[in-house]
Every structure is written in structure tokens, then in C-alpha cells.
Amino acid sequence: MTVNAGNSYAASGSAAATADERKNETSLTNELYARAAVLMDAENGRILFSKNGDEVLPMASTTKIMTCVLALETGNPEDVLPVSSYAARQPKVHMGVQKGEHYRMEDLLYGLMLESYNDVAVVIAEYYGSKAAGLSMDCSLHTEEESRKAVLTFARKMNEKAKEIGCENTFFITPNGLDAELETDGTQKQHSCTATDLAAIMRYCAFMSPQKETFLTITRTASRQFYSLKKAQDGTFETGTRAVSAANHNAFLQMMDGMLSGKTGFTGKAGYCYVGALTKGEKSFTIALLACGWPNNRTWKWHDARLLLEYGLEAFDQRSLQQPDLPKTLLVENGQLAKVSLNCPKKEIRMLLSRGDQTDVRVSLPRQLTAPVEKGEQVGMVSYLVNGALYEQLPVTAAFGVPKITYCYCLKRLLALVLL
DSSP states (O other): OEEEEEEESSOTTHHHHHHHHHHHHHHHHHHOOOSEEEEEETTTOOEEEEESTTOOBOOGGGGHHHHHHHHHHHSOTTOEEEOOHHHHTOOSSOOOOOTTOEEEHHHHHHIIIIIOOHHHHHHHHHHHHHHHHTOOSOGGGOOHHHHHHHHHHHHHHHHHHHHHHTOSSOBOOOSSOOOOEEEETTEEEESBBOHHHHHHHHHIIIIISTTHHHHHHHHHOSEEEEEEEEEOTTSOEEEEEEEEEEEOOOGGGGTSTTEEEEEEEEETTTEEEEEEEEEETTEEEEEEEESOOOTTOTTHHHHHHHHHHHHHHHHOEEEEOOOOOOOSEEEEETBSSSEEEEEOOOOOOEEEEOTTOEEEEEEEOOSEEESOBOTTOEEEEEEEEETTEEEEEEEEEESSOBOBOOHHHHHHHHHHHHHO
16 A cells, blocks of 8 residues: 655646746756756755766866865874875975975865865875875885875775765775876776765765864865974974965855855866855755866856856755655554554655655555564655655554464453453
């Protein structure tokens, strides 16, 4: 037995509303410069808009949001990270670290996210990859082969985290986003992802990670000054002589109210890229833009970011899904009780919906149960669907147990009637 409780948030003109939504989405697709773009509901990960969202493309320095959050979850902000000769040779944009220098991990994360320093990304990856690779934690002693091994080990950890988040088409090779290729399992792979995966990674960094508050603090900071560290005679570290000033290059933080975080990126192969997060009132979004122009098109990413977010703010509102019409009991065949009461978690499901979104609530239950029935046994399911796609399911369970009718049970009932 299936009970459908359909609901459309588009009043009587649902067909017209859906047509309008499609027209708006088509218009938005045509106005965007980016080859791939995604608008995601940050609360639940639902894709609200996609233009080539599953196309695999290089993502440049937007990579660094994963490097940052993985370092925060792996290490301690007070960790002292040594610099190897391999890290010191990374191309621009770089901080110009030198072999044998030391820096606090937290300070390096500001350099990573505000200035997008490529050498800093390698310092971080090499240090935290060294332990997993079984190498010395004093990276200044590494050979180039050892440094590369440590960095690739950290990249594997980035890939593992991406899988945990739910990314299906992401492959990290470098911690800084520089274009790279790597043969693995007999296949030549590129450093790449999709706009859908990149939006999901930002959702994790800004809204889900246990280190989300620190991540947001770092990526929203306007500027930061820090110093290198020098080793004292007692083996501890104290403030060194080199001062570093980092300024935030995510101009979009100041362009739109509610922006929480963001990261830009560019390589000759990837073009301009951007990933960002916004919260305004009850609405939270992440966006991802890939291949959004090349030199002379630097502002295209800001144009596209604003279009995507304004579309999200205007087209979607928080609404509650209809509650299921659940029967109170089910018949039980061959049971010591004729009926069993039903339980279903009481949960108000709210989500961002447009006028054209179609929602359904479906209750799936058998016409009757057969004893024995255990207390808490799942006997059915409530399914919430949005535009025909499953959004969430809740179990329907038996409120109490119903034993099967047995010979002993019948004998006891008969004796009870006789004694009466």
C-alpha cells in the first residue's frame, strides 16, 4: 500500500511557474561566462542550478581550500613546519620561503589562503604527508624524491577526504592547484574536479568541518602579518627576523552582503576559477565556477558569482515539506493482538524551494503484517521527493511487539473463558 501526498509550491499555475523557472535557468546559463558553474544549497547539498556541473576540468588554486581544511583537521595551529629545498623551488605566486626556515602552521595558512602562495602549500603538504609516508618530520633534510613522496602522500589524503565528502570526479595531485598529470592504476589522470564537487568541498569547509570556524576566520581575514621562527638554544622556537605581510585577494568578500568565504584560482590551463560561500537570512549557498575566462577577463568570475547568488536569493525560499498522512495502526495476521500502532520520527523538513519545484510525500506500508512483530521493527517507509528525485526517507516502525498465536496462547485464552 502506497499513500501519496503530493504538493507543489506553485499554486494553481504550477505549469506556468515551472516554465518560468526553466526560462530563468536558460537565461542564466546563457549569461554566465564560466564553462562550468554550480549553485548548491549549503544546508543539504542539493544542486539548485548547474551549467556543465559534472564536466571534469582543472581547478587551479581553488584546490587550496582542501589543503587548508585538511591541514586544520590533521595538525595543530602551533605546529612548527620546516622548509625543504623542494618547497623553496615552487613557482610563483610564492612567498619565497628558504630551505631551513621554520613557520607556525597557522601563519602559513594565512599565506596560503590570502595570498595563494604555492610554496606554502607544499611546505604544509610535505610536513603532514611525511608522517604518513614514514619520512623524517624535519623536511629540511629531505631529498627531492622524499619531498615528492611526502607531497603525493598528502594529495592521497586530499583524495580520501574528497571521497568522504561525496566527490565522485575529483583527483588531487598537487596541494597548490598547479596543473599536473599522474599515472595511477594504468591510467593517466589530471589534477581536476567538477563544479559540483568543488561546491561540495566548499560546503564541507565552510559549514560541516569540525574546523569550519577556523577556516572561515582565516579566509575572511583582510590582512595578516607574521614572522618566521628561529630555534633557540633550549630547542624551542622564538620569533625570527623575517616578516611576512599577507592581504586577502578575494575581492568578492566586499562585493556582496553575506559572503562568508571564497578562493580564487588561475592557471593557463584552468583559466580563472572561483569557489565561494554565502549566508543571508535562512539561505546558505556555495558556488563554484571553472574556466571563467583567461587574461583580460579577470572580472568575469565576479560577474558570474553575483549572477548565481542573486538567482539563488531571488528564486528560492525556505519552505516546509508536507507532513505524511500516516495511518495510526496496521492489521496483524495470526497475532495475539489484532493491530499494532505505528511510529514515525516527527521531523519538520525545511529546504530551499523555487515556485516551480514539485514535492511529494509517499508512505509505503503493507496492507497487513504477519505475526510475530518485534517492537521497533521497520514495517514501512516515508519518502520525500523533490522534482521526482528522492530527498530523504524516514522509517515507519512498530510501536510495540505482537507475538504470534500459539497453542499455549489459545489454551490459556480458553481456560480464562472457562474460569469466567
